[in-house]
Amino acid sequence: MDKIGKYEFMAEPFHCDFSGHMFLGHLGNQMLNAADFHSTDRGFGMKYLMNIKRSWVLSRLAIEMMEMPSQYERYIVETWVESAMKFFTQRNFCVLDNEGQVYGYGRSVWAMIDTETRQPTDIYSIDNGAIDKWIVADKPCPIEKGGRVKMTDKAQLVRTIELYYNDIDINGHVNSVKYIEHVLDLWNIAWYRTHRIKRFEIAYVAEAHQGDKLCFYMEQTAENEYCVRLVKTDRQSQAEVEVCRSKVSFEAISLT
């Protein structure tokens, strides 16, 4: 079996925004699906891990797009494991069309946890380090890795939302893709008419649940670059707990 997985998807009408391009959240969702199909086909997918009380947990995701697929366009998500260490794997993505034209790239970092203790576990303990068989170190993924999103005390509270039934996935936590959508909802259509998302980056820190309130603190860190910290209130201590941190870089566009 090829070390690189390739999965074809279509930009569905209801997954496209006002401009007729796919929402970034839905693209992120298909990257996560591709990751799941790739690992399942190669013996280290979620279903297998469930049996041995392990699970992959998405720790970071960065997506950088030159262009977004338009309504009804078919696109391919390639995915492969670039590297693995005891507690983390680096999984990359390339999004391209059927002619091989690249739309953009993604980089992700995954941890493996023990589903009972919720603690990180050794990825190499699975099937005698079988992950090493699938590493593709030399396929280019020419975008920067997600770094630490630096924010100062200047970040302003810009929105508070409640989390509902449709935000929650099978693990009982807020679905990773929903955070992307909630962050990108901080900008309105007038903004998106003149700006496209060039790079989106998110680091997941803690889990949020239905009934939690999420506060969004935003700080502009450069021209067209914004950092957003999502915070919930701990139910017991009432302290603010950081849930995730995101950085969004836009590029000015003129819609013609």
Place this chain on the structure above:
Amino acid sequence: MDKIGKYEFMAEPFHCDFSGHMFLGHLGNQMLNAADFHSTDRGFGMKYLMNIKRSWVLSRLAIEMMEMPSQYERYIVETWVESAMKFFTQRNFCVLDNEGQVYGYGRSVWAMIDTETRQPTDIYSIDNGAIDKWIVADKPCPIEKGGRVKMTDKAQLVRTIELYYNDIDINGHVNSVKYIEHVLDLWNIAWYRTHRIKRFEIAYVAEAHQGDKLCFYMEQTAENEYCVRLVKTDRQSQAEVEVCRSKVSFEAISLT
């Protein structure tokens, strides 16, 4: 070409709720995709209509499920046109597995509008009444048609939300599926642990846009039956305008 379209989908992990079953909103989305594929393949799809300044507009949708597909299950959406009149078509759906076991059914009503005047237009004016070629009057769809959702003044305001970038589709209006999700978010996970959605019905009345606030008025009309009226404030007159109306029937379940 067969008058009945059949499209296979998979219950994707991030499209499943805490219980591991597909969210109803995502199933609704796949029904709308199936409708689009079916009409496109037969020469009366959205893309063709766009050229002649016409568009299908979903007027009503009713979904009744015996069971929801679980995570990773493949399911088929069959769709066909049951009847057509000058201004409306009735399109039905059957959701089943690969062995022919039925999960549930859907019924929908569609109008055709002139995209410039936004007024209803004659469906039979398209290609000399070609729609008649595709009518399947005798395939059973054993669920009730959506009726008028009757509500009284007793309905209580239960939630107000704002509409953001991710709510809006390519037409600049709130995506039909988002209304379904926002309505079903009125119940929490504790409720869904002991109740499944037996029947969901929605009638679309007016269009809402980004920046609008939606108010949800709810009324219990029978045991496990709730009606919800979604209302926005008109930007000019400040009057309350009804956007859609929904009826949700639950069935008590015991999760074993």
